[in-house]
Amino acid sequence: MISMAGAAGLAARTAATPGAGHSTVTPPVTVLSFYGQPWWMILLKVVAIFAFLMLMTLFAIWAERRLIGRMQQRPGPNRAGPFGLLQSLMDGIKLPLKEDIVPRGVDKLLFWLAPAIALVPAFISFAIIPFGPEVSIFGVQTPLQLTDLPVAVLLVLAMSSIGVYGIVLAGWASASPYSLLGGLRSSAQVVSYEIAMGLSFVAVFLYAGSLSTSAIVQAQAHGNEFHVGGLTLHYPSWYAVLLFPSFFIYLITMVGETNRLPFDLPEGEGELVGGFHTEYSSLKFALFYLAEYINMTTVAALATTLFLGGWRAVWPITIWSGANTGWWPLLWFLAKVLILLFCFVWLRGTLPRIRYDQLMSFGWKVLIPVSLTWILMIATIRVWRQHGGSTPVYIVGGALLGALLLAWAGDVAAERRRQAAAQAAEPAAAEPEAGAAAPGFPVPPMDLPHYHGVGVPASPGGSAVDPEAVPRAGIKEVTGA
Numbered sequence: 001m002i003s004m005a006g007a008a009g010l011a012a013r014t015a016a017t018p019g020a021g022h023s024t025v026t027p028p029v030t031v032l033s034f035y036g037q038p039w040w041m042i043l044l045k046v047v048a049i050f051a052f053l054m055l056m057t058l059f060a061i062w063a064e065r066r067l068i069g070r071m072q073q074r075p076g077p078n079r080a081g082p083f084g085l086l087q088s089l090m091d092g093i094k095l096p097l098k099e100d101i102v103p104r105g106v107d108k109l110l111f112w113l114a115p116a117i118a119l120v121p122a123f124i125s126f127a128i129i130p131f132g133p134e135v136s137i138f139g140v141q142t143p144l145q146l147t148d149l150p151v152a153v154l155l156v157l158a159m160s161s162i163g164v165y166g167i168v169l170a171g172w173a174s175a176s177p178y179s180l181l182g183g184l185r186s187s188a189q190v191v192s193y194e195i196a197m198g199l200s201f202v203a204v205f206l207y208a209g210s211l212s213t214s215a216i217v218q219a220q221a222h223g224n225e226f227h228v229g230g231l232t233l234h235y236p237s238w239y240a241v242l243l244f245p246s247f248f249i250y251l252i253t254m255v256g257e258t259n260r261l262p263f264d265l266p267e268g269e270g271e272l273v274g275g276f277h278t279e280y281s282s283l284k285f286a287l288f289y290l291a292e293y294i295n296m297t298t299v300a301a302l303a304t305t306l307f308l309g310g311w312r313a314v315w316p317i318t319i320w321s322g323a324n325t326g327w328w329p330l331l332w333f334l335a336k337v338l339i340l341l342f343c344f345v346w347l348r349g350t351l352p353r354i355r356y357d358q359l360m361s362f363g364w365k366v367l368i369p370v371s372l373t374w375i376l377m378i379a380t381i382r383v384w385r386q387h388g389g390s391t392p393v394y395i396v397g398g399a400l401l402g403a404l405l406l407a408w409a410g411d412v413a414a415e416r417r418r419q420a421a422a423q424a425a426e427p428a429a430a431e432p433e434a435g436a437a438a439p440g441f442p443v444p445p446m447d448l449p450h451y452h453g454v455g456v457p458a459s460p461g462g463s464a465v466d467p468e469a470v471p472r473a474g475i476k477e478v479t480g481a
Helices: 004-016 039-071 087-097 108-128 152-173 177-208 213-219 244-257 282-307 328-348 356-386 391-425
Strands: 132-137 140-144 225-228 231-234
Touching: 039 087, 039 108, 039 140, 039 282, 039 328, 087 282, 108 152, 108 282, 132 328, 152 177, 152 213, 152 282, 177 213, 177 244, 177 282, 177 356, 213 282, 244 282, 244 328, 244 356, 282 328, 356 391
Parallel strands: none
Antiparallel strands: 132 140, 225 231
């Protein structure tokens, strides 16, 4: 037996099937569309999503290496398979076959569980992403989506919050100070940027009136009509246009959520060796690597769903009546996801890694306040439209905006006063000697013996010499090159 909601969903799909009722128009996908699905259809979708994410990871790694090579005027992978397409597959086969090293003193249970905790939420998040409308698979009408929930977008935020535990536990269980620092950095970064990410969704929820991903895609179907030269056109309906500040903030936060350049502080090689996965090797390291690229695909697919119309085609393809029916929407969805993945690679090949204080300051002092201000503006506009532009709405909205601007100006002025006071409190530094570094500059002393080649023989096989007894010309300089 099925529930009343399941019966309603089956009735809606039956009415949409040609020959089964009076209507032949396929209804929009809703939460009810997922009731009454046969078990083998659910299993088929799970396998299809798993295969898609694995293949997308292999392709993304290959494409990133090729694109970065192109940007740096060098060849990328070009030996394994045509155009190097099999390079990622060969690397994936090689990693599990390498020696699996487990350092002494680690918490072995958490050391083994951490990669799985980081990987599994990345797969679960993709369950609510719509790939397309309802299609017929082996005679069964089903949406191109594993499942949907009334609060589907919150599932993605919950999974991203759980995924960070894998990174934190990896750093803590490794019993290494570098790994621990990488895990702590990641937890602070994800918490900071996840707040701004969640706030960027609020404007979408206000416009769409739902947290269901299929309903949000349906809300971006088309804008209001207008006529030009006898043609009926529509205003932009994608939330990337209507809610551009939210879209721009999400683009920044999705890079911070996936720990990609310029926000890859948790695995900064320069100061943390390798970050939270310093002590990992073989298959466990491959799982962390896989989780990063699956998370990239997930956040790109979520951006496509919430801001870029989902699986719907872009104009002028929409002039074709069959653009958003059948299997064609799957092609438009993949094209949008690949464009966003290219942006990840573009950023990596363009921007350097920022400092950690800059990362946190940008998240807490820029992204979150701007998001809050934008949400208040959107809420005011929605209320204004519902009440016909009444004067109290203008007064309240203007007062809120003015209060936020005054608070921001006060914070900037206070920060400048603190910096001026700190500079005034510092004692006047003496003039540095010629060739000496500025006071307080973090460089090693330049008069160490090995900087001047002391103890390095001038000829092969020679012994160490005293710098005072040998002329300067006889000492070989060590430049470190």
